[in-house]
Amino acid sequence: MRVGLEPMRDLLHRLGTPQASLRVIHVGGTKGKGSVCALIEAGLMRAGLRVGRYASPHVESVTERVCLQGRPVEDARLALALARALDAHEAAGRDGTAGRDATWFDVLTAAALTIFGEAELDWAVIEVGLGGRLDSTNAVGSEVAVVTNVALEHTEILGHTRAAIAAEKVGILKPGAALVTTLSPDDEAGAVASARAAALSCPVLRPGLPDGASIDEENAALAGLVLDHLGRRGALGRDGTPLRSSFLDAAARASARLPGRLERRRMRTATGAVPVVLDGAHVPFNLAAVLRDLARAPDLPGPCTALVALAGDKDAAGFLAALARHGASVVATEMPERRGHAAAALRALAAAEGMEAEAVAAPDAGLTRAADLAALRGGWLLVTGSLHLVGALRAATEA
Structure with missing residues (x-):
């Protein structure tokens, strides 16, 4: 586990401190941070501004992580920036400075910030990779820090309580910035976030959300609150009008849709086409919200068949229990080239919850089997548990 940001700061220093010229909105949290970043990006672009967005992980191509004006950068541009960041890493090794201990994510983040620093941006929207306080992205300053929410995840790194995890996530808040969050001050995690903000x-700022607000509504409320705050602080669109949440109109929200986040697709089977939802939810808290929202969708009739793979550090029992509460059946599989729960072990956990369950270790074969079962049952298919699984199988589905 890393103990400081010195390796990242050394890389950036060797690259000419590209982050120094950026106005940054920094976004962390357990779920929704990627979508909130995309919504903020869309709102800023709707205001006529030049925007960069840094995200992780990617679904199909590493270039998805570094976007300019809503589009992934070209392969050659990212390759050149990566080469420069790797050169800085090698130079640090020769000189014996902190950058010699930089991780791959440090190098990639430094490359992204180099691209942004040279792109004459109005704003950079930066998504936290893991946690916040010690994340590579925390080498940047920001005018707004967003913590979407906090649930138990990566407990071996971030801590075993929501309070401990909140302390890591709210570590992205800097003096002079505003904190935007859904966390209530009387919540275990919210109290930690509020204390950090008070100390600085x-x-x-908290959005007013109705009970049972959907994931989309929550994400849009957070993004809109960021835009309204910046507008009140004097941030302007290209035409000189203050930034405001109304820039997140229907077209802007539609443009902010990300692959693998409540993404609607379909598959053809021998017995007909099957509706498919791709969602990289990987903690029970997130999956429960996904299933709640999908249960409200009138175009997803019939039972859910879920194709599931989970990394080894995830709460498999809790995740499958959430599926059981929604009456789903499960085809358990494994993520390609990644250590995770064995398909047979997931199947056993699902069966213990009273679900119909099968195990198909190969993900492509698992997708075919799950789609066939969904078709036979007159239902729909959910591919979930990991964005890595979604990325490996997305091309086998159709828009």
């Missing part, structure tokens, strides 16, 4: 004399 930072304002805390």
Whole structure:
């Protein structure tokens, strides 16, 4: 586990501190941070501004992680920036400075910031990779820090309580910035976030959300609150009008849709086409919200068949229990080239929850089997548990 940001800062220093010229909105949290980043990006672009967005992980191509004006950068541009960041890493090794201990994510983040620093951006929207306090992205300053929510995840790194995890996530908040969050001050995690903000004399902004607000509604409310705050602080669109949440109109929200996040697809089977939803939810808290929202969808009739793979550090029992509460059946599989729960072990956990369950270790074969079962049952298919699984199988589905 890393103990400081010195390797990342050394890389950036060797690259000419490209982050120094950027106005940054920094976004962390357990779920929704990628979608909130995309919505903020869309709102800023709707205001006529030049925007860069850094995201992780990617679904199909590493270039998805570095976007300019809503589009992934060209392969050659990212390759050149990566080469420069690797050169900085090698130079640090020769000189014996902190950058010699930089991770691959440090190098990739430094490359992204180099691209952004040279792109004459109005704003950079930066998504946290893991946690926040010690994440590579925390080498940047920001005017707004967003913590979408906090649930138990990566507990071996971030801590075993929501309070401990909140302390890591709210570590992205800097003096002079505002904190935007859904966390209530009387919540275990929210109290930690509020205390951090108070210690730094930072304002805390919370959206007003109705009970049972959907994932899309929550994400849009957070993004809109960021835009409204920036507008009140004097940030302007290209035409000179203050930034505001109304820039997130229907067209902007539609453009912010990301692959693998409540993404609607379909598959052809011998007995007909099957509706498919791709979603990289990997913690029970997130999956429960996904299933709640999908249960409201009138175009997903019949039972859910879920194709599931999970990394080894995920709460498999809790994840499958969430599926059981929604009456799903399961085809358990494994992620390509990644250590995770064995398909047979997932099947056993699902069966213990009273679900119909099968195990198909190869993900492509598992997708075919799950789609066939969904078709036979007159239902729909959910591919979930990991964005890596979604990325490996997305091309086998149709828009």
